[in-house]
Amino acid sequence: MKIYNTLNKKIEKFVPHNGNVVNMYTCGPTVYNYAHIGNLRTYIFEDILEKTLNYIGYEVKRVMNITDVGHLQSDGDTGEDKMLLGAKRENKSVYEIADFYTEAFFKDFEKLNIKKPSIISKASDNIDKYIKVIEKLIEKDYAYISNGNVYFDISKYPDYYKLVGRDPKELIIGARDSVGEDVGKRNPFDFVLWFTNSKFENQIMKWDSPWGVGYPGWHIECSIIAVNNLGEYLDIHCGGVDNIFPHHTNEIAQSECYLGHKWCNYWVHGEHLNSSEGKMSKSKGEFLTVDLLIAKGYNPLAYRFMCLQSHYRKQLVFSYDSLDTASNAYSKLKSKTLSLINDGDVNDEKFNYYKNVFKGALEDDLNTSNALTCLFDLLKDNEINNSTKISLVKDFDNVLSLSLLKKQEVDEKLSSKIEDMINKRNEYKMNKEYEKADNIRNELLNMGVVIKDSKEGTSYEINK
Numbered sequence: 001m002k003i004y005n006t007l008n009k010k011i012e013k014f015v016p017h018n019g020n021v022v023n024m025y026t027c028g029p030t031v032y033n034y035a036h037i038g039n040l041r042t043y044i045f046e047d048i049l050e051k052t053l054n055y056i057g058y059e060v061k062r063v064m065n066i067t068d069v070g071h072l073q074s075d076g077d078t079g080e081d082k083m084l085l086g087a088k089r090e091n092k093s094v095y096e097i098a099d100f101y102t103e104a105f106f107k108d109f110e111k112l113n114i115k116k117p118s119i120i121s122k123a124s125d126n127i128d129k130y131i132k133v134i135e136k137l138i139e140k141d142y143a144y145i146s147n148g149n150v151y152f153d154i155s156k157y158p159d160y161y162k163l164v165g166r167d168p169k170e171l172i173i174g175a176r177d178s179v180g181e182d183v184g185k186r187n188p189f190d191f192v193l194w195f196t197n198s199k200f201e202n203q204i205m206k207w208d209s210p211w212g213v214g215y216p217g218w219h220i221e222c223s224i225i226a227v228n229n230l231g232e233y234l235d236i237h238c239g240g241v242d243n244i245f246p247h248h249t250n251e252i253a254q255s256e257c258y259l260g261h262k263w264c265n266y267w268v269h270g271e272h273l274n275s276s277e278g279k280m281s282k283s284k285g286e287f288l289t290v291d292l293l294i295a296k297g298y299n300p301l302a303y304r305f306m307c308l309q310s311h312y313r314k315q316l317v318f319s320y321d322s323l324d325t326a327s328n329a330y331s332k333l334k335s336k337t338l339s340l341i342n343d344g345d346v347n348d349e350k351f352n353y354y355k356n357v358f359k360g361a362l363e364d365d366l367n368t369s370n371a372l373t374c375l376f377d378l379l380k381d382n383e384i385n386n387s388t389k390i391s392l393v394k395d396f397d398n399v400l401s402l403s404l405l406k407k408q409e410v411d412e413k414l415s416s417k418i419e420d421m422i423n424k425r426n427e428y429k430m431n432k433e434y435e436k437a438d439n440i441r442n443e444l445l446n447m448g449v450v451i452k453d454s455k456e457g458t459s460y461e462i463n464k
């Protein structure tokens with residue numbers, strides 16, 4: 001398999017440390033709000049990567065953190081703790097906020113057919129481990145205490161800029177504008193390992209430490225959760241491109257100084273989903289969540305399909321028009337795959353031919369759009385029988401996870417209830433009683449039924 005490695009800025013052959021087993025770490029969410037569909041684009045790409053590795057014969061041990069403490073508004077350790085902002089916004093405790101949005105995050109995973117990583121670890125469950133590592137970094141003189149906080153001294157790690165690969169002067173100018181208040185830092189990019197000099201007296205999550213009561217910095221969480229669960233050698237570390245600097249840059253610095261050797265060989269980053277106004281955000285413009293798409297009548301898997309049509313290293317601009325196009329293509333694809341009926345024996349030669357083409361696309365830096373082209377070519381191929389097609393679709397769907405052969409299971413009683421409700425709603429609409437019509441739509445949504453209006457009438461789909 002070949003994959004683009006941000007560390008060396010080129011597409012490289014993937015070779016794990018330990019034969020058939022791949023150690024993979026993916027940065028998890030900061031659980032102060034719902035994930036937006038941009039965040040979920042990154043998790044879809046990571047899911048495809050994990051499933052591709054499985055598909056080509058690797059065993060993947062994948063770890064993800066849940067950030068419930070230490071991630072400030074700016075990734076460069078300034079601003080307020082995001083969790084605290086969430087708690088204030090909703091008048092709840094940080095713990096309640098963390099539990100609620102962690103659950104919502106994994107519900108989104110289910111709706112998008114994203115596999116849950118085998119190990120998930122909450123940042124706040126590992127405090128003693130961060131403290132041990134920070135003590136070691138201070139002892140080795142990589143970290144220092146200033147103004148009550150513990151900082152990592154980036155000047156002690158000459159390769160600090162190796163991942164970002166840009167002229168540090170450019171970055172330093174950028175940081176000086178925003179960092180200002182941290183007067184105790186030796187270098188503007190020195191980052192916090194442990195906060196005690198908290199600007200936020202109302203910080204609820206705090207723990208005793210040799211440096212006073214406080215809480216860990218965001219970057220140390222990922223390094224330690226990774227090392228603790230996957231050992232000293234990591235094969236793949238993923239995230240979105242915004243994580244390259246400073247988050248992953250800092251992860252590399254502290255991990256390699258702590259371990260005393262190179263830590264991770266492949267750094268793989270997904271490009272962003274943008275809105276037409278630019279960067280997708282939870283605070284500006286329409287907050288695009290999976291549930292919002294469902295409420296608007298879209299099948300979440302149409303969004304997954306849309307992501308797979310583009311390359312993970314290309315920016316993607318979200319619009320409802322492009323989602324409509326993807327949604328129609330997905331429905332057509334699914335009606336084709338569902339209409340296939342077994343008609344004989346699987347032709348091994350044809351099976352292997354298409355499997356190799358499909359595998360080749362994925363092994364080529366996860367070219368999911370070529371993998372989909374292979375699927376469309378297969379469905380168009382008149383020289384191949386349905387049984388072979390069904391076996392291949394099933395096989396491809398192990399990676400694509402588009403539920404291509406999954407029929408909606410609706411019993412008769414339920415389907416007549418749904419139809420009655422749809423008729424009633426249409427009656428209300430005709431009478432311009434829109435509120436009542438919307439109430440029925442919401443009632444259906446609560447039952448997991450998504451309705452879609454078109455010129456031909458109202459159709460519906462049942463979410464899994």
Ligand code: AMP
Nearest residue numbers: 029030038039042239240243272273280
């Ligand atoms: P966060 O919850 O903010 O820590 O982000 C979770 C993940 O989403 C990280 O891996 C980010 O790199 C990624 N991410 C943030 N914004 C976007 C976006 N607009 N498109 C794709 N991925 C994103």
Ligand code: ZN
Nearest residue numbers: 027028222247
């Ligand atoms: Zn991380």
